[in-house]
Amino acid sequence: MKNVTIALDDEVYELAAARAAEKNTSVSSLIASLIRQMEGKRPLSPEEFQRSLEREEELRKRIVGISAKDNLSRDELHRRR
Numbered sequence: 001m002k003n004v005t006i007a008l009d010d011e012v013y014e015l016a017a018a019r020a021a022e023k024n025t026s027v028s029s030l031i032a033s034l035i036r037q038m039e040g041k042r043p044l045s046p047e048e049f050q051r052s053l054e055r056e057e058e059l060r061k062r063i064v065g066i067s068a069k070d071n072l073s074r075d076e077l078h079r080r081r
Contacts, residue, residue, distance in 0.1 A: 006031075016030060016031070
């Protein structure tokens with residue numbers, strides 16, 4: 001384990017300390033957890049983005065029988081029973 005020193009303004013530190021207290025953990029553990037979560041949230045490569053668009057198109061083609069005209073009107077939606 002490495003010790004790292006970071007600088008946070010007072011407001012950010014107070015927010016981090018409060019959130020850590022809510023989770024019954026330390027600020028250090030909270031920050032480590034946030035960094036681990038960011039690992040999986042990298043931007044998509046152009047190839048990955050293209051594949052996701054193609055997948056979306058495939059899925060949209062499989063959705064049948066749903067039409068906006070079939071939705072309830074605002075009045076029907078909010079009618080009290």
